[in-house]
Amino acid sequence: MYAIPREPQYTPAEARAQFNTSSIHPVPAGYTAWKIRNDYPAAKPIAEWLPTPQPGAPWLDIDPITNPEAYMFIVREYCFEGMIQNDFIPQKNKARDWYHAPWLHYMPSGREPLNGLTTERFIPKTEWSATQNRTVQTWAVAFYNSPAASVFGGMWKDLAAPDWTETKKFPLGSVIFKLLFTDATDAEVQSMVGAPTWEAVICPQVVVDAKDPDPSVRNDLPSKVRVFQMDIAVRDSRAVSGWVFGTHMYNGNHNADNGWYRLVPVGLMWGNDPEVNQVAYEAGERPKESWLNPEGSNLIKSMHGSRPWWGWNERMNGPADGFISACISCHSTSEWPHKGVDLFPKKYVHQEGVRWVPNTDEYGNSMDPQVMNYFRNIPWGEPFTEGSVSGDLCMQLMLGYDNFVNWSIPEDDRKKVPSTVKLPKLPRQG
Numbered sequence: 001m002y003a004i005p006r007e008p009q010y011t012p013a014e015a016r017a018q019f020n021t022s023s024i025h026p027v028p029a030g031y032t033a034w035k036i037r038n039d040y041p042a043a044k045p046i047a048e049w050l051p052t053p054q055p056g057a058p059w060l061d062i063d064p065i066t067n068p069e070a071y072m073f074i075v076r077e078y079c080f081e082g083m084i085q086n087d088f089i090p091q092k093n094k095a096r097d098w099y100h101a102p103w104l105h106y107m108p109s110g111r112e113p114l115n116g117l118t119t120e121r122f123i124p125k126t127e128w129s130a131t132q133n134r135t136v137q138t139w140a141v142a143f144y145n146s147p148a149a150s151v152f153g154g155m156w157k158d159l160a161a162p163d164w165t166e167t168k169k170f171p172l173g174s175v176i177f178k179l180l181f182t183d184a185t186d187a188e189v190q191s192m193v194g195a196p197t198w199e200a201v202i203c204p205q206v207v208v209d210a211k212d213p214d215p216s217v218r219n220d221l222p223s224k225v226r227v228f229q230m231d232i233a234v235r236d237s238r239a240v241s242g243w244v245f246g247t248h249m250y251n252g253n254h255n256a257d258n259g260w261y262r263l264v265p266v267g268l269m270w271g272n273d274p275e276v277n278q279v280a281y282e283a284g285e286r287p288k289e290s291w292l293n294p295e296g297s298n299l300i301k302s303m304h305g306s307r308p309w310w311g312w313n314e315r316m317n318g319p320a321d322g323f324i325s326a327c328i329s330c331h332s333t334s335e336w337p338h339k340g341v342d343l344f345p346k347k348y349v350h351q352e353g354v355r356w357v358p359n360t361d362e363y364g365n366s367m368d369p370q371v372m373n374y375f376r377n378i379p380w381g382e383p384f385t386e387g388s389v390s391g392d393l394c395m396q397l398m399l400g401y402d403n404f405v406n407w408s409i410p411e412d413d414r415k416k417v418p419s420t421v422k423l424p425k426l427p428r429q430g
Helices: 011-018 070-081 147-153 278-282 294-302 327-331 368-376 393-410 413-415
Strands: 138-145 175-182 195-202 223-235 241-252 262-271 289-291 347-352 355-359
Touching: 011 393, 070 175, 070 223, 070 241, 070 262, 138 147, 147 175, 147 393, 223 262, 223 327, 241 294, 241 327, 262 294, 278 368, 289 294, 355 368
Parallel strands: none
Antiparallel strands: 138 175, 175 223, 195 223, 223 241, 241 262, 262 289, 347 355
């Protein structure tokens, strides 16, 4: 097992200061700095977190497989309670406790200072809408309820020596949700009309056909960003993966007085459909461990963008996510050491007309088996790669630990990191 060098490269006080850093970017004059909530509950045996009685976890009364839309609505309500009226500042929420993931400040795409947003995958020109004439920016912040945050509490019990020597397992009752924002205008993406707006210190705007924005470069003043996606992740033993993932998309035409409730379900996913390989898909098979909401699918089609589907071969994924992957597929790569594994099978696929298909190798054989390696139903608590330890589908857990490792190893000592360990650059963060 790879261990961080324990020579005195940093002091415990320095590590604590970094752990409690909300953002490394300056706060514009006249604005209040965002503050991370990281006073995590202590870890305790997983069985003790089982949400009983059920009013503490109302989604347990609904089967996500047979009634996915109702499941998504009740989880969304659980996430919104006490958050909308408090501007999603968890320290003010009296309904229940929510927390942020640690150590997401220390990277080029790290937290901006007004709302703690990090960069996500920027959406390329025309992918979202035919009138989207540039790459639009995506920024996000995630929240963890108490059972989920207890995993951070155990991992970071010693702030100077986080423990990831064993697989991390989130207890039943764990709920994570993430809000994603964009700088897209109404003219570029017509569905964004009336979306709730935040201010954030984002990247400088680029002109049409210029190179994409650089996440490491930030403006001096805030910009307006609007919510367009909400992700949920729920530990649920009824899912073959141990988790249920869902995505909502903002629909300005939806009938709701409060803009937050115009976030309508795109779909829900509880497995990777490992049997639906390319041959099966071409023969007419479709994923059965994903549910896609016709309203979301019709909305994205109406904007005539270049996106061929939500997720790989019609699996579930969100509008900000890479369409050659899927929610559970990407998140299953959370592990340590992260042995140079891509977060999705980008080197094994290529575009063919309006669709994407597996590449062929030098001998002319389809690389579909390599693609499908990303769509295994990996048992709960097992790593993506043999010899690593699992992060239990939590991408921000891996990112935060990677950032700590990056900070803790001075430049001259990086040769001590085994060549199999590759710290990922600006991945989709959750």
